[in-house]
Amino acid sequence: xxxxxxxxxxxxxxxxxxxxxxxxxxxxxxxxxxxxxxxxxxxxxxxxxxxxxxxxxxxxxxxxxxxxxxxxxxxxxxxxxxxxxxxxxxxxxxxxxxxxxxxxxxxx
Numbered sequence: 001x002x003x004x005x006x007x008x009x010x011x012x013x014x015x016x017x018x019x020x021x022x023x024x025x026x027x028x029x030x031x032x033x034x035x036x037x038x039x040x041x042x043x044x045x046x047x048x049x050x051x052x053x054x055x056x057x058x059x060x061x062x063x064x065x066x067x068x069x070x071x072x073x074x075x076x077x078x079x080x081x082x083x084x085x086x087x088x089x090x091x092x093x094x095x096x097x098x099x100x101x102x103x104x105x106x107x108x
Contacts (some may be wrong), residue, residue, distance in 0.1 A: 005038065005045045009053035010099045013037055017048055019097055023072045024060050024105075042108050056101055061108040065091040068105050072097070 010016040017037050020026040029038040029045070036049035042061035062068045066083045072095040073079050080102060083093035092106040 005047040007047050007049060008058055008101060009049055009051035012099055013048050013050055016099050023075055024062060053101060058101060059104045061106055063108055065093055065105050065107050069093045069095050
């Protein structure tokens, strides 16, 4: 069985990975391929590759949505939607990373 990765395209793979690690506490996974990196945020796996993203919104499941959104904003991101309680009961909000990717951040 192969593990599934969501692809995130960004113009600056290395700096994006540093940002994701500092904001989402992403775990960088072993191995680089064709200028790309792999990471895990919570239970989700992502492949970060160079390029423009046709799907510029991604989801991140984190323990503390409020803290994560605040970290994103203080580290060069922009709050698009402040953390709030969604109809499903989870906390969520949205932050735009410095590379143009929109992240819906939800409680795990």
